[in-house]
Amino acid sequence: MVVDDHPMWRDGVARDLTDAGYRVVAAVGEGAQAVRIGPSVRPEVVVLDLQLPDLSGVEVIQGLVAALPQVRVLVLSASGEQQDVLDAVKAGAAGYLLKSAAREEFLDAVRRTAEGDAVFTAGLAGLVLGEYRRLAAAPGDGADAPRLSERETEVLRLVAKGMTYRQIAERLTLSHRTVQNHVQNTLGKLQLHNRVELVRYAIEQGLDD
Amino acid sequence: MGLQAPLWRAVTVFRVAALVYATVLMLTGFRDFTRPWLGWAVLAAMIAWTAVTGVHYHDPAGRNRSWLAADLAFTLACLLASMLVVPAAKLSSGGATLPMAWVAGAVLVWALRGGRRAGGIAALIVGAADLFLRGEITSATVNGTVLLLLAGGVMGYVSRLTDDAETRLQRAVELEAATRERERLARGMHDSVLQVLALVQRRGTELGGEAAELGRLAGEQEAVLRSLVGVHVTAAVAGTADLRLLLGRYGSPLVTVATPATPVLLPAAVAAELAAAAGSALDNVATHCGSSARAWVLVEQEPDAVTVSIRDDGPGIAPGRLAEAATSGRLGVAQSIQGRVRDLGGTVAITSGPGQGTEVELRVPLPR
Numbered sequence: 001m002v003v004d005d006h007p008m009w010r011d012g013v014a015r016d017l018t019d020a021g022y023r024v025v026a027a028v029g030e031g032a033q034a035v036r037i038g039p040s041v042r043p044e045v046v047v048l049d050l051q052l053p054d055l056s057g058v059e060v061i062q063g064l065v066a067a068l069p070q071v072r073v074l075v076l077s078a079s080g081e082q083q084d085v086l087d088a089v090k091a092g093a094a095g096y097l098l099k100s101a102a103r104e105e106f107l108d109a110v111r112r113t114a115e116g117d118a119v120f121t122a123g124l125a126g127l128v129l130g131e132y133r134r135l136a137a138a139p140g141d142g143a144d145a146p147r148l149s150e151r152e153t154e155v156l157r158l159v160a161k162g163m164t165y166r167q168i169a170e171r172l173t174l175s176h177r178t179v180q181n182h183v184q185n186t187l188g189k190l191q192l193h194n195r196v197e198l199v200r201y202a203i204e205q206g207l208d209d
Numbered sequence: 210m211g212l213q214a215p216l217w218r219a220v221t222v223f224r225v226a227a228l229v230y231a232t233v234l235m236l237t238g239f240r241d242f243t244r245p246w247l248g249w250a251v252l253a254a255m256i257a258w259t260a261v262t263g264v265h266y267h268d269p270a271g272r273n274r275s276w277l278a279a280d281l282a283f284t285l286a287c288l289l290a291s292m293l294v295v296p297a298a299k300l301s302s303g304g305a306t307l308p309m310a311w312v313a314g315a316v317l318v319w320a321l322r323g324g325r326r327a328g329g330i331a332a333l334i335v336g337a338a339d340l341f342l343r344g345e346i347t348s349a350t351v352n353g354t355v356l357l358l359l360a361g362g363v364m365g366y367v368s369r370l371t372d373d374a375e376t377r378l379q380r381a382v383e384l385e386a387a388t389r390e391r392e393r394l395a396r397g398m399h400d401s402v403l404q405v406l407a408l409v410q411r412r413g414t415e416l417g418g419e420a421a422e423l424g425r426l427a428g429e430q431e432a433v434l435r436s437l438v439g440v441h442v443t444a445a446v447a448g449t450a451d452l453r454l455l456l457g458r459y460g461s462p463l464v465t466v467a468t469p470a471t472p473v474l475l476p477a478a479v480a481a482e483l484a485a486a487a488g489s490a491l492d493n494v495a496t497h498c499g500s501s502a503r504a505w506v507l508v509e510q511e512p513d514a515v516t517v518s519i520r521d522d523g524p525g526i527a528p529g530r531l532a533e534a535a536t537s538g539r540l541g542v543a544q545s546i547q548g549r550v551r552d553l554g555g556t557v558a559i560t561s562g563p564g565q566g567t568e569v570e571l572r573v574p575l576p577r
Contacts, residue, residue: 006404012411078403078435086470099407100431100462102414122467122505129509130469137512160467161520161568162505 001043002027003034003060004076005052009099013047013076013106020107031055035063043071045114048093050077050084057084061091074113076106086127089187090194095119117180118187125160128186129153135193146189155182212371212378213321216364217272220317221263227311228252228259234305241296248294251287251307258283262318272322281331284308284315285338292342300342303349312339316357320364328361406431410462428462435460450477452515455484456506459491463501468508473515476576479553483517483573486549490519490569493546498523513575514555520568526561546571 002017002024004010014027025041028034031052038046046064050057061073075088075096085096095118097109109119120128132153135145148156151172158168165179172179235252239245262280265271291306300306312335320328336354343350406427413424452473460466475483487506494504502523509516546569547557555573 008408009404012408078407082468082470099404100410100428103411122465122507124467126467126507126509127470129467129507130471133510134469134471157507157509157518160505160507161518162465162503162522163520 001025001034001038001041001046003029003031003046003052004049005029006049009049016103016107017047017110020110022110029053031057031060031063034060035067038064038071039067042068045110046071046073047110048073048075048088050075050081050088057088057093058091061088061093065092072113072116074109074119082123082127085124086131089124089128090131090190092191094187096121096124098123118184120159120183120187122160122162125156125183128190129156129160131190132186146193148186148189152182152186155179156186159183212375213269213368216321216368216371217266220314220321221259221266223317224259224263224311224314227309227314228256231255231307231309231311234309235307238295238305241299242294243296244294247290248307251290251294254283255287255308255311259314262314266318272318277319277322280318281315281334284312284335288312288335288338289342297344301344301347303343303347306339306342313357313360316361317364320361321368323365324369325362325365328365329358332357332361403431403434406434425462432461448477449474450480452480452483452508452517455480456487456508456517459488459506464491464504464506466506466508469510473508473510475515475573479573479576482549482553483515483555483571486546486571487517487519489545489549490571494519494521494523494567497526515573515575517571518568519571520566522566525565526559526567 002010002014004013004027007029010027010029014024017024025043026034026037028037029052031054034046034048035055048057048060052060055063057075057077064071064073073088073093075085075093076099077085077096078099089096094113094116095109097106097119098121101109112119132146132148136147138145154172155168158171159165163171165176165183168174169176169179232252235248239248242248258280262276265276287308288306291300291308294307295304306312316328316331316335319331332354335357336350339353340346340350410424410428410431413420413422413427416424452475453468456466456468491504491506494502498521502521504519504521507516507518507520509518550557550571550573553573555571558570558572559567560570561567
């Protein structure tokens with residue numbers, strides 16, 4: 001499923017995906033529409049533009065994940081607005097790519113998203129790294145903030161410096177798969193923390209009934 | 210006008226309260242007065258004056274010099290009238306005057322309008338009249354004058370503070386409007402220009418030839434525009450700068466800049482030097498690795514330091530080359546990067562190997 005309010009892009013992305021052998025079950029221009037038809041078309045992967053006219057990226061992701069827990073969302077964004085990207089990833093997006101990425105890069109990202117891997121650009125790794133540091137430094141809830149292991153930090157830093165998984169595996173003498181797992185974990189912990197925070201907030205506000 | 214209005218209202222409230230006190234004193238003491246009828250007349254005049262000024266000062270235009278002068282003159286007249294009403298023996302022994310605390314109203318008004326100095330002058334004039342009235346310096350006179358001076362000083366100070374606050378508020382409102390307009394433009398740009406540029410870049414690159422060149426140009430412009438509209442204007446604390454904004458300028462299709470989502474605030478001078486050092490490291494990449502080399506910049510904020518790493522995928526530097534360059538006098542990297550960072554109390558680590566690219570890590574401690 002492709003969600004993008006820009007018709008030229010929506011058609012272009014859908015065509016690229018069709019040419020590459022994917023079946024595009026829906027191409028829509030509004031977030032609400034995506035959330036509404038999501039459960040009936042049951043996409044495996046959603047390619048989502050972050051800036052939609054009606055809903056925020058986070059709302060669309062939450063709506064889709066609530067109805068389709070197995071769905072994988074790849075965020076495609078033109079502006080790379082940092083906080084928006086971070087929020088989207090915390091809400092459950094599996095990866096993020098700038099629209100200026102080449103077609104091969106994009107198709108590769110879709111393939112990896114479909115396989116369940118996290119798609120990390122250097123920019124996203126920098127954001128995630130910064131978020132862990134911010135959570136660790138934040139006063140008060142420093143104790144239950146998620147932490148990265150030394151190895152995870154090391155891997156994430158190398159991703160943020162633009163190294164490929166293969167290069168990282170070589171440098172740290174790890175297997176490609178291990179590197180991938182480390183990256184995946186950094187994202188998983190952050191998303192889990194985000195969900196815990198949301199639940200805690202809901203309980204504090206008395207919204208849990 | 211907004212913030213001053215409550216202060217003027219407060220003066221009127223004070224005057225009404227002081228009137229009540231003066232009335233109570235009058236009721237308990239008028240039997241001893243030499244001319245009770247004059248005492249009641251003065252009290253009536255004070256009530257009328259409080260009402261008139263309360264209404265008049267409500268309009269900011271009414272708070273002018275002639276009214277303020279009249280206000281002080283009337284207050285003095287009420288104070289001096291005490292000589293004709295209250296027995297002299299009582300006055301000289303520190304007894305109550307007719308208006309009592311009500312005289313402070315005029316001092317407060319002067320302080321509000323003219324600041325600490327005007328408030329002080331009014332307090333001294335009222336104090337002098339009080340002294341003249343009593344005929345000798347008593348502790349009550351001194352006490353009263355000091356209290357008036359304090360009241361005038363504090364009110365004048367508060368008045369200036371609210372003026373300042375109002376100016377700042379005005380500026381903040383303007384800034385907010387400008388920011389909102391910028392965000393509106395950014396949204397518009399995202400919906401049209403960025404999308405089209407990214408599309409041109411992608412299709413151009415796929416078509417090849419001249420179209421690829423067009424695509425590359427579109428890509429460069431896309432990166433520049435994105436860095437312009439992508440980052441929110443954060444309320445800058447005076448004297449500090451967000452390192453993300455300074456380094457974001459280096460972003461291009463070849464240079465990726467990765468940062469945290471929150472501002473990395475440093476003293477402006479430190480941020481500028483650090484950004485300049487990173488800039489010369491990037492220049493170095495272009496010089497030594499060719500114009501098509503890719504580079505990655507990573508900004509990390511730790512509790513006690515900020516780290517900026519610059520990595521390229523070029524051929525790398527052979528061991529000893531840096532030291533060799535330093536001894537032979539070609540100090541480009543050493544001076545402009547290491548010098549700048551060392552001046553900030555930071556360290557530079559350069560790791561490289563043939564075929565592995567080069568990584569320059571700049572680490573600057575945060576000021577306490």
